Amino acid sequence: MNRLDYSIVVPTTGRDSLRLLLEALETATGPRPREIVVVDDRRGGGELPLPDSSTPVHVVRSGGRGPAAARNAGWRHATGTWIAFLDDDVLVAADWPDRLAADLLGLPADTAASTARIEVPLPAHRRPTDDERGTAGLATARWITADMAYRRSVLVAVDGFDERFPRAYREDADLALRVCLAGYAIASGQRVTVHPVRASGPLASVRAQRGNADNALMRRKYGAHWRRRIGERRGLLPRHALTTAAGAAGLAFGAAGRPREALACAVAWATLTGEFALRRIVPGPRTPREIGRMAVTSALIPPAACWYRISGELRHRRVTHPAPHALLFDRDDTLIVDIPYLADPAGVRPVPGAVDALRLVRAAGIQLGVVSNQSGVARGLISPGQLAAVNDRVEELLGPFGTWQVCVHGEDDGCVCRKPAPAMVRRAAAELGVDIERCVLIGDTGADVAAALSAGARAVLVPTARTRPEEVRHARAAAMVAPDLTEAVRMAMAGSS
Numbered sequence: 001m002n003r004l005d006y007s008i009v010v011p012t013t014g015r016d017s018l019r020l021l022l023e024a025l026e027t028a029t030g031p032r033p034r035e036i037v038v039v040d041d042r043r044g045g046g047e048l049p050l051p052d053s054s055t056p057v058h059v060v061r062s063g064g065r066g067p068a069a070a071r072n073a074g075w076r077h078a079t080g081t082w083i084a085f086l087d088d089d090v091l092v093a094a095d096w097p098d099r100l101a102a103d104l105l106g107l108p109a110d111t112a113a114s115t116a117r118i119e120v121p122l123p124a125h126r127r128p129t130d131d132e133r134g135t136a137g138l139a140t141a142r143w144i145t146a147d148m149a150y151r152r153s154v155l156v157a158v159d160g161f162d163e164r165f166p167r168a169y170r171e172d173a174d175l176a177l178r179v180c181l182a183g184y185a186i187a188s189g190q191r192v193t194v195h196p197v198r199a200s201g202p203l204a205s206v207r208a209q210r211g212n213a214d215n216a217l218m219r220r221k222y223g224a225h226w227r228r229r230i231g232e233r234r235g236l237l238p239r240h241a242l243t244t245a246a247g248a249a250g251l252a253f254g255a256a257g258r259p260r261e262a263l264a265c266a267v268a269w270a271t272l273t274g275e276f277a278l279r280r281i282v283p284g285p286r287t288p289r290e291i292g293r294m295a296v297t298s299a300l301i302p303p304a305a306c307w308y309r310i311s312g313e314l315r316h317r318r319v320t321h322p323a324p325h326a327l328l329f330d331r332d333d334t335l336i337v338d339i340p341y342l343a344d345p346a347g348v349r350p351v352p353g354a355v356d357a358l359r360l361v362r363a364a365g366i367q368l369g370v371v372s373n374q375s376g377v378a379r380g381l382i383s384p385g386q387l388a389a390v391n392d393r394v395e396e397l398l399g400p401f402g403t404w405q406v407c408v409h410g411e412d413d414g415c416v417c418r419k420p421a422p423a424m425v426r427r428a429a430a431e432l433g434v435d436i437e438r439c440v441l442i443g444d445t446g447a448d449v450a451a452a453l454s455a456g457a458r459a460v461l462v463p464t465a466r467t468r469p470e471e472v473r474h475a476r477a478a479a480m481v482a483p484d485l486t487e488a489v490r491m492a493m494a495g496s497s
C-alpha cells in the first residue's frame, strides 16, 4: 500500500481545545503528516500555546478574516498531496491517521475529497437544548470541513474557499458545490470524528441569523434552487418574513391610531411567534431557563433573520449571472480544427461557422479572448515562434481577440495556469476589464468547463468526437452544452444558464 502524503490544516481562534487536538494527533497511530499548519485567525494576540510535536508545526496568521480565509492561508502554505482540514475543537480517534489513510488511499483521481462522519455527543440523561440540537445538525450535513480532506491540486483548480463567506457557515458547502460543478466526486469516509457542543451564550441563536447574509450570497451564486443543490430543505425565512411583517404592521397601525387593525396584526404576530417558540421548546429539556430563552429568542429571530438577509442581498447585489461582457474561447477543436501540436500556420482551419459567429459577437459589443493550453511548447514539439505564427494566422482568419492567454507548460510542471486551473480565465477577464461573472468560456473539454466555473465565469461545452462522455455529463449539470460553435455563441450571448 502506498504511503499517504498529507498535511493537516487547523484554523484556530485560540481555543484551549487546540492543544488537546494537537496532543491527540501526536500520539495517534498511522502515517505522520508532512506538517501541521495551525492558522491563527485571531486579530491580535500573542503566541499560541502549542504542545511539543514530533511533526513540524507551522503557525500562519490570517488576521481574523474568518475560517474560509484562514483555511485558504493554511492549505496554500501546506505542501501535502492531500490537505486534511480539522477544526480546532474536534476530538480525533486514537487511530485517526490510519483511518484517514484507509479513506484516502485508493480513491480514484476524479474523487477530490473525503468527508469524515461527524458525531455530536448529546446528553444521555435529558433532552438536548436548542443549541445542542443545532450542533447535532452537523452530523447530518453533507459537507463539513470540521474533518474533511481535499486534494491540494483540486483546491488549486477551484481556488480554494470563497472568502466572501466571513464566518463558519456555507463556506464548506460552497467549496464542495464548486468542486462538484468542476466535475469531481466527493467520497464519504469511514473515519469518525467527534464534534463536541460548544458552550454558547443565551443569544447565540439570534446571532446565528447572520448566516442569512451568506444565504443571500449562495442564491446569487447558484440561483434560486441553491438549497436543493446542496441537499438542504427549504429554510424558515418566508415564515420569518411573514412574522416580521405582521409585527411591523401592528406597530404602524398602532402609531397611526388604528387600534383594531393593530390588534389583528398583533394577534397574527403572537400566533406565529408562539408557534415558532413552541416548536423549539417541545423537543428540548423544558426547564424554566430553556423555556425563557426560547421565548425571548423566538421573538428576536424573525426580524434578525430578515435584517441579515436584506443586508446580504444588498452587499452581494452585484453577484449575478447576466448576459456576458466577454466571450472566451478555447483554441484547438473549438475555434480551429485540432491538429495535435500544430506548428505550421498553413495548417490553421477555422471550424465551420466560426467566422460568422465571431462577427455576431463583435457586432454586439462583446469582447473576445482566447484561453489555450499549449503543452507542445514544454515538450519541445512547438517553438515559441511557431506558436506565435499559428496564433497570428488564427487572427488573420477570425479577426482580432482582445486577449490571448496561453499556457505553455507541461501537464506535470505544476504551473498554476494550465486549464482546469482558473488563472488564465481570471487574467483574460482582468485584461479585458470585465467582471469574471460576466465572462463565458466556450470549449470542448471538461478542463475548459472546470477552468471557467472555478474562476467564477460561465461555460459552454461544445463536445467533439474526442470529448469524453463523462465530461459531457458533468457539463450538462454545471454548464451549457451546445452542438456546435454557432449555437454555443448564441447560448452564451443570450445569457441563459
Ligand SMILES: [Mg+2]
Pocket (backbone or CB within 6 Å): 330, 331, 332, 333, 334, 443, 444, 445
Ligand atoms: Mg480544445
